[in-house]
Amino acid sequence: MKIDDNFYMKLAIDEAWKFQLLTYPNPAVGCVVVKAGKLLAIEAHKEAGLSHAEVNALKTAFLTQEPNSLLKVLEKSSEIHDFLIKNHNGFFEDCEIYTTLEPCNHHGKTPSCAKLLSILKPKRLIIGLIDTNKIASGGIKTLESENIDVTTKVLEKECENLLLPFKSWQNKTSIFFKMAQTLNGSIDGQISSQRAKLYVHTLRDKIDLLMIGGNSVRVDKPILDTRYVKGREPDVFIYSKNKAFSQAIPLFKVPNRKVIISDDLFKLLDYKFVMVEGVYTLLDILKDKLDFVVLIISPKIRNGVNSVNELNIDFEILHENYLGDEKIVFLKRRA
Amino acid sequence: MKIDDNFYMKLAIDEAWKFQLLTYPNPAVGCVVVKAGKLLAIEAHKEAGLSHAEVNALKTAFLTQEPNSLLKVLEKSSEIHDFLIKNHNGFFEDCEIYTTLEPCNHHGKTPSCAKLLSILKPKRLIIGLIDTNKIASGGIKTLESENIDVTTKVLEKECENLLLPFKSWQNKTSIFFKMAQTLNGSIDGQISSQRAKLYVHTLRDKIDLLMIGGNSVRVDKPILDTRYVKGREPDVFIYSKNKAFSQAIPLFKVPNRKVIISDDLFKLLDYKFVMVEGVYTLLDILKDKLDFVVLIISPKIRNGVNSVNELNIDFEILHENYLGDEKIVFLKRRA
Structure with missing residues (x-):
């Protein structure tokens, strides 16, 4: 089996499906972090109001390096954002981050994931599906303006299937x-x-x-x-x-x-x-x-x-x- | 999702199932190689007479380092064995190798995998199921006699399910x-x-x-x-x-x-x-x-x-x- 972008994206997709429908009214989203070739995190968004998939995955990845960090006990998305911004110390600069949906660009119940990522500056973002939701979209632009390498449309059809329930209840x-x-x-x-x-x-x-x-x-x-x-x-x-x-x-x-x-x-x-x-x-x-x-x-x-x-x-x-x-x-x- | 021994063993199991029944009269076996935390290979045994899962995985893993090596064109199990023994140069010493079934200890249609592994000296062998087949078993003993760390019974039930068809035709x-x-x-x-x-x-x-x-x-x-x-x-x-x-x-x-x-x-x-x-x-x-x-x-x-x-x-x-x-x-x- 080939271990490539598709492989890691599939891990993110399968994780997200575990919480399908349970994230209502939010979309089911999965995220995987690979640091210098090492698979560190496979996470998903679990419920509206809780952290987005990206935030969960960034947290899990960072904790592999510092398992006893204060981050461990933080649950609120805004607190995790703040902690990572203050303490990342370049940790994510050799990371490739796979996300099934374009990271959100708006500050809703939680701060924007695209903004957070643009500060953490991973080596590469790999995105399954570009967000067509007018409120949350624009994440790629935010990332590219910080010179982060972005690859899109990886397993796009599978990511679209994952998003089908969300699209059905959106409008x-x-x-x-x-x-x-x-x-x-x-x-x-x-x-x-x-x-x-x-x-x-x-x-x-x-x-x-x-x-x-x-x-x-x-x-x-x-x-x-x-x-x-x-x-x-x-x-x-x-x-x-x-x-x-x-x-x-x-x-x-x-x-x-x-x-x-x-x-x-x-x-x-x-x-x-x-x-x-x-x-x-x-x-x-x-x-x-x-x-x-x-x-x-x-x-x-x-x-x-x-x-x-x-x-x-x-x-x-x-x-x-x-x-x-x-x-x-x-x-x-x-x- | 936890990224642990169970996670990597599951990748090996799922890969092996893709060739379930097609390996008759051999068992379906899967193998994963992780080198210093990097996932390098997920392979399976595909058909009787062809290379065992371990050999396929070792080959794929080695080729990630030397993609243009002569190994690339070798198909015969004995030739892959010989190549790896001569050229491994310590490549596998920081590898963890997951295999759904105890590596075979006998020289059948192909040379013994346990023997090969005991020469390549990976850091650790993680085995799903201990082989009770009298002809092929004994791999763990061979490995441990070379001081290779062996963990057994990881996802044992799932590895047993994978082996069920083989057990049914064995005797x-x-x-x-x-x-x-x-x-x-x-x-x-x-x-x-x-x-x-x-x-x-x-x-x-x-x-x-x-x-x-x-x-x-x-x-x-x-x-x-x-x-x-x-x-x-x-x-x-x-x-x-x-x-x-x-x-x-x-x-x-x-x-x-x-x-x-x-x-x-x-x-x-x-x-x-x-x-x-x-x-x-x-x-x-x-x-x-x-x-x-x-x-x-x-x-x-x-x-x-x-x-x-x-x-x-x-x-x-x-x-x-x-x-x-x-x-x-x-x-x-x-x-």
């Missing part, structure tokens, strides 16, 4: 479909492990609205909360022509939640980030409206209600993560 | 099941891409015997050859009670092939390496006899003959490779 309502099944497409009974359930609760904590089919609500009587992660409870959209539901169904009793019962999909657009938890019926109804699909696959074969259906959809696999013994597959519909 | 007939399906478990019509078909032909070139159900033969009238890779044509075992088949079916016309028509599974044991190409019926019949499963998944949803069945099997995902847009999933049945 409009983002709608994704979450489904769990066995290897053979069975969706019956308890499919997922406790760990997968925890993941779903983590996703529910990020979204504004959870959409589910009326039949599922009547049959499964779900809570649809985030109790495993003690998160925010999303509003619920029950897709149903028939508006009559027993108020004893637990989902109605979750505090601070609005429940909409409707068959008007237009109402989804009142929200920013929508997860549909469903099976093939809802997938069929929504297939032209979905930005991406999150499929949880449990590696077993089961007899059960199956995916026999009239659907005919081609996907591209954007990425896959392990979730314990199961897989999360991120899919994009092919045009 | 008995190895039987694996190959199946192709869509995301939702549909097995109808043309599922796989040309690239997946090429992969299947590559597998057929490795096996001794291809088993298929009588019904598939009657309906699909297959050739079951290796024309895409111009390989060896495996013998065919048609599993069928009814022995009458039209001799016009193309598989009967492939030269140098024996075709067995039988429902006596005991006959499989006359062969060493058997691939079953089937769907759920054969999987049900053979499920207790299979060493592993190779599942090719095409990322689409299709209406079609589906995996509705009475099976109830739990698997562990050993590994997954991309095959263009599709996935190859290696599965082991859970006990």
Whole structure:
């Protein structure tokens, strides 16, 4: 296997995918630091408000040299910025820094990464995707004005795939479909492990609205909360022509939640980030409206209600993560 | 992400999986070379008779220093061994070498890797799995007798999974099941891409015997050859009670092939390496006899003959490779 720019960029991409969707409303970004040929850091942005990928990677890289430095206990992005600016002492001058997205050029919740890098003066910046976000872009210009060597468009397609969810929620309502099944497409009974359930609760904590089919609500009587992660409870959209539901169904009793019962999909657009938890019926109804699909696959074969259906959809696999013994597959519909 | 022994061992494991089954009758092995902290080589054993993973990795690592060395054109394992012994000049003394399996200690088709390493004297050997093969084992002893620091059992479970196919064919007939399906478990019509078909032909070139159900033969009238890779044509075992088949079916016309028509599974044991190409019926019949499963998944949803069945099997995902847009999933049945 060739150990080149693509190799290191792939490490950054794979790390970023581990936090895909969890960075909402920020993009998932990964960063790798290689100092004089030595791989020192592979980090990602983990959650909005926390440090950007670049800052995490610069911190990890610097700590390999000074493991007992004060930097170790700093968590706030602005504090890490300040520390590195004062103490870098040329440490990054023989570093090559790989980032899946052009470093941000604006001071938002955290100071600008491009500004920080232009002070630390690494030997080279390798960027997967040029940022087209008007607010954050311009990082390359900032870097090049400090004579830092910048290479762009390394694994650009893969970096674009990584950014697809972010692009979907940037300017409009983002709608994704979450489904769990066995290897053979069975969706019956308890499919997922406790760990997968925890993941779903983590996703529910990020979204504004959870959409589910009326039949599922009547049959499964779900809570649809985030109790495993003690998160925010999303509003619920029950897709149903028939508006009559027993108020004893637990989902109605979750505090601070609005429940909409409707068959008007237009109402989804009142929200920013929508997860549909469903099976093939809802997938069929929504297939032209979905930005991406999150499929949880449990590696077993089961007899059960199956995916026999009239659907005919081609996907591209954007990425896959392990979730314990199961897989999360991120899919994009092919045009 | 932590950059430690596990990280580098994982790179070696993933590289080895790319050649899983293709090294038959040898084990799939991966090797990584890190020199003074710099990652120089990620290589694998690719095919029986070709150089072992360690030799490939040592060669790649050495060439990073002397890219125009004569070594570049050497392909034969014994020649690479000789070159490195004569020209290493202490190059490997600050190297850490990761190998998924204890380096072989015997002079087989190629000279012993443990012997070679004991001459090159790397700083440290990191070994995933200790070899229990009586012929090849003893590498650690050879290395330690030359005072080379040896660390063992790094990602041992993952290295064991990598070795599972090898262990299955080492002392008995190895039987694996190959199946192709869509995301939702549909097995109808043309599922796989040309690239997946090429992969299947590559597998057929490795096996001794291809088993298929009588019904598939009657309906699909297959050739079951290796024309895409111009390989060896495996013998065919048609599993069928009814022995009458039209001799016009193309598989009967492939030269140098024996075709067995039988429902006596005991006959499989006359062969060493058997691939079953089937769907759920054969999987049900053979499920207790299979060493592993190779599942090719095409990322689409299709209406079609589906995996509705009475099976109830739990698997562990050993590994997954991309095959263009599709996935190859290696599965082991859970006990």
